[in-house]
Amino acid sequence: MIEHCKKAIGTKKCWFGFTSTSKNRRKAQDFGNTLFIIDISFVSGLDISQYSNFPQEEEVLFPAGTKFQINHVEYDEQQNKHNIYIKLLAKNNILQQQLENIDSMTTLRIEKNDFDDIDIEILSQSIKDNQTVTTLDLYHNSTKQFSQISDNQAIALANALKVNQTLIHLGLARQQISDKGAQALGDALKLNQTLITLQLSFNQISDKGAERVADVLKVNRTLLTLSLCYNNIADKGAEQLADALKVNRTLITLGLSNNNISDKGAEALGDALKVNQTLITLQLGANPIYDKGAERVADALKANRTLTTLDLNNNQISDKGGEHLADALKVNRSLITLDLSFNNISDNGAERIYWYPFYLELCIVIVFAD
Numbered sequence: 001m002i003e004h005c006k007k008a009i010g011t012k013k014c015w016f017g018f019t020s021t022s023k024n025r026r027k028a029q030d031f032g033n034t035l036f037i038i039d040i041s042f043v044s045g046l047d048i049s050q051y052s053n054f055p056q057e058e059e060v061l062f063p064a065g066t067k068f069q070i071n072h073v074e075y076d077e078q079q080n081k082h083n084i085y086i087k088l089l090a091k092n093n094i095l096q097q098q099l100e101n102i103d104s105m106t107t108l109r110i111e112k113n114d115f116d117d118i119d120i121e122i123l124s125q126s127i128k129d130n131q132t133v134t135t136l137d138l139y140h141n142s143t144k145q146f147s148q149i150s151d152n153q154a155i156a157l158a159n160a161l162k163v164n165q166t167l168i169h170l171g172l173a174r175q176q177i178s179d180k181g182a183q184a185l186g187d188a189l190k191l192n193q194t195l196i197t198l199q200l201s202f203n204q205i206s207d208k209g210a211e212r213v214a215d216v217l218k219v220n221r222t223l224l225t226l227s228l229c230y231n232n233i234a235d236k237g238a239e240q241l242a243d244a245l246k247v248n249r250t251l252i253t254l255g256l257s258n259n260n261i262s263d264k265g266a267e268a269l270g271d272a273l274k275v276n277q278t279l280i281t282l283q284l285g286a287n288p289i290y291d292k293g294a295e296r297v298a299d300a301l302k303a304n305r306t307l308t309t310l311d312l313n314n315n316q317i318s319d320k321g322g323e324h325l326a327d328a329l330k331v332n333r334s335l336i337t338l339d340l341s342f343n344n345i346s347d348n349g350a351e352r353i354y355w356y357p358f359y360l361e362l363c364i365v366i367v368f369a370d
Contacts (some may be wrong), residue, residue: 002073002082009070095119099126102133109137111173120153124160127167137171137199142170154181159292161188167195173201174282182209186216193222201229201255217244217251227255229283238265245272245279252278257285257311266293268277271298273307280306285313285339294321301328301335308334313367314342326353341369 028268035264058093068086075082095115098108099122115138127136138149149157154177161167162249170231177185182205206214210233217223233241241254261269266289273279282299294317317325322345341355350368 003315003364007228009073011070027270041352071110095123098264099123102126102130105133107132107135107137109135109139111137111139115149115153117150117153117156117333120149120156124156127160128163130164131166133173135169137169137182138175139171139199141175149175149181150176151178151181151184155184158184158188161185161195162191162193165194167192169193169197169199171197171199173199174204176204178204179206179209179212183212186212189220189223196222197225198223199225200228200231203231205231205233207234207237207240209233214240217241217248221247221250223251225249225253225255227253228259229255229257231259233259233261235260235262235268237261239268242268242298243274245269245276248276253281253283254279255283257283257287259287261287261289263290263293263296265289266370267296270296270298270300270343273297274303276304277306281309281311282307283311285311285315287315289315289317291318291321291324293322298324298328301325303330305334308336310335310337311338312343313341317343317345319344320346322349322353328355337367339367341367 032112041097073082094110099112102108127133149172154175156173157170157172158181161170172185177200182200182203185198185200186209189198197270205228210228210231213226213228214237217226233256238256241256242265245251245254256269261284266284266287270283270286271295273282287311294312294315297310297312298321299308317340322340322343325340329335329338338353340350345353345368354366354368
C-alpha cells in the first residue's frame, strides 16, 4: 500500500464508501502501522463522536464521494509508522446538489460545468444502480477544452451503461470524445437494452470509432436515434455504418451531417437504403457529396419505402445529381422532406425538382436556399 500511495502522490482519488477518522491524533496512533494525516481545509466532516461507543476518539465521518489528493508519504522512525498526508478536495457543488436528489429525478441535465475524472466516476457510480433517471445530458460542459468529457470519462460512463437498465436518453454532445471513448460506449450498448437515444455530435470520432458503433448496431435492438454529426467520420466509417443498416431493424434516425463523407460513403449508404426498411431520417448535410453520390442515393429512394426525411444540404450536388433525385420522386411515395439547400443546383434544376411532387399530387417539402 505504501508504494502504491507514493506512486499516487499528486493525483486525485475518491472514497466511494463512507469513511471515518479520528480528530484525536494520540488515539489514532494506537492503531496499525500507518497513520493518515488529513487536511480538511476545504471539506468539513460530520462529527459523530456523540454516537460512538468510544467518544474519546472524536470520530469524524466523511460521506461517499469525498475527493482527496495524496500530498506526501514519509516514515516516522520515532513512532515506527508511515505517515501519509492527504488533502481533502472541495466537491463539485453543482454535481453534488444534483446527486443528492438523484433517486427522485427522471432527468439529470448538467450544462457548462467543469468535471474532472473523479466527478464523472462519482456520477457513473450513482447511475449504475439508479432506477429513476431516464435522461442524462452532459451537453457542452465548458468552453474550456480541458474540462470537457474525455475518453477516460466516457469509459466510466460506458461502464455504468453496462449495468444501468433505466436510462433511455444519453447526451454527450460537444465533448472531447474520440475513437477510444466511442468504442467503450459501443461495447456498452452490446449489453444495455434500454437506451434509445445516443447523442455524440460535436466530438472527435473518426472511422475507427464509427466502425465499433456500427458493429453494435448489428446486434443492438433498442437504439432508435444515433447522432454522429460534426465528427471526423469519412467514407470507411460510413461504409461500416451502411453495412450495419442492412441488418439493423430498430434505428429510425441517423445523423451524419458535417463529417467527411464523400461519394463513396454516400453510395454505400444508398445501397443500404435499398435494404433497410426502418430508417426514417437520414442526415447527410455538409459533407463533400457530389453528383455520383446523389445518384446512388436517388436510386435507393426508388426502392425505399420508409425514409421520410433526407437532408443533403450544403453538399456539392449540381443539376445532374438533382435530375437523378427528381426521377426518384416519380417513384418514391414515402419521402416527406428533402433538403437540398446550399448545393450547386441552378434555378432551372431546382424548378424541375420542385414541381415533380405537384405533378404527382405528393406532399413533399423540398428545401432550397433563398
